[in-house]
Amino acid sequence: MATRLVQINMKAHDDSALGRFWADALGWSISSEGPGVTNLEPEGFVYPDPTAICIDLVASPEPKTVKNRVHLDLATKSPAHQAELVARLKNLGATPIDIGQGDVPWVVMADPEGNEFCVLDSLYEETGPIATVVVDCADPHTMATFWSQATDWTLHKVTDHNAVLRSAAGVGPYLQFLRTPDPKTVWNRVHLDVRPYPTDNLETEATRLQSLGATVIDLADSDIHWKVLTDPESNEFCLLTPA
Template identity: 55%
Template sequence: MTSQLVQVNFKAEDEVALGRFWADVLGWGMASEAPGVVNLEPVGFDWPDPSAVCVDLVRVPDREAVRYRVHLELATASEAHRAELFARLEDLGATRAEGSVADATLLADPEGNEFAVLAPRERHQDTGPIATVVVTCADPRAMVRFWGEAIDWTVHDLTDDRALLRSPQGVGPWLEFRRTPNAQALRSRVHLDVLPVPAGDQAAEVTRLEALGATRTDVGQGEAPWVVLTDPEGNDFCVLGRE
């Protein structure tokens, strides 16, 4: 058994408005599985599928103003596409953010969640609109030891500064663990969600992940159908169940 990375989860003050922003940015469909929850996925997508990491937005009563350990980087096919995307993002309400990333421009969505628009890169021509899901961390090598086993993705690059993984099918976005000073001090309102595959035995998968170094945590989820864990650097993530 293993887990599949299936979505990135945003905590939002207004999940509908923020969902509409990201649906327009990504060109994806927008639906709701329950009050206070908005689901974004490619049109015609058969969930779950490694060709895309979807987006969920969940309303919270008090969204904290915090820094981000997980963020999205968007792909561009050409400089013309990049310019068109910038113009569209500004029209939708994105703003420039402080900081810099090589060959990328940092922006913030209408609720302040940071993301990046990348320069055209050959590696991202087949990822879909999300090129990379980035997790900032103190030790990429340690993170890839856990996450590589947790989701069974292939490691394509591993240094002291970053670990780069992708699904073994060679489809969908990349997952990057990027070394960042003071990463442990950062908190996030964006986190990863995984789904046990193929059988969907949530309890057995949670036990396996704990054996790899994950720890159960309580974030006020109550009797939710998912289990909240933290990875070895303290990042929350959820193990979903099948309904």
């Protein structure tokens, strides 16, 4: 048994408007499964597929108060392409920001609702428009152990600084756990969604994840058909129904 990282869930004051920004930024199609939810995926994409990690934007009245612990790194083909993409993103409503990154080869930006993301200068042909999904953490070794066992993703690297995983199929974005001194203080505004395979069982998979170090969040008043858990560093993630 295993799960697959299938999408990123992002809270938004205006899911439709922010969805249009990210659809234009990535060159993806946009749809909606209902009021307050905007879905993004590549044109012609057959979900789920490891070649892409989709994005779900969900309306939320909660304000953004701290730097997100989960963000996207966008890929480009070259420094020239990077400069071109940064200019286009500015026209779409993104803003360059300083979060103390110093002199680095990537460009740090915020989307129209203040969600941080980076524009890299390589990897596009290898990964598609999203190069990496980055999660801040205190201990990359702990996160590498948990997430490599929780999913069928392959661990490519683990050091005291970061851990890097990628789909076992060798396609699509990377998943990186990046060491940071900043503690987690609020519910993550951006989180990971994982999904078991069609022949697996949701309850059995939830039990397996708990045995690896996850904790199930009790949402007693909710009628959702998926499960909300936290990883060993208390990052929320959703375990979706098998498909």
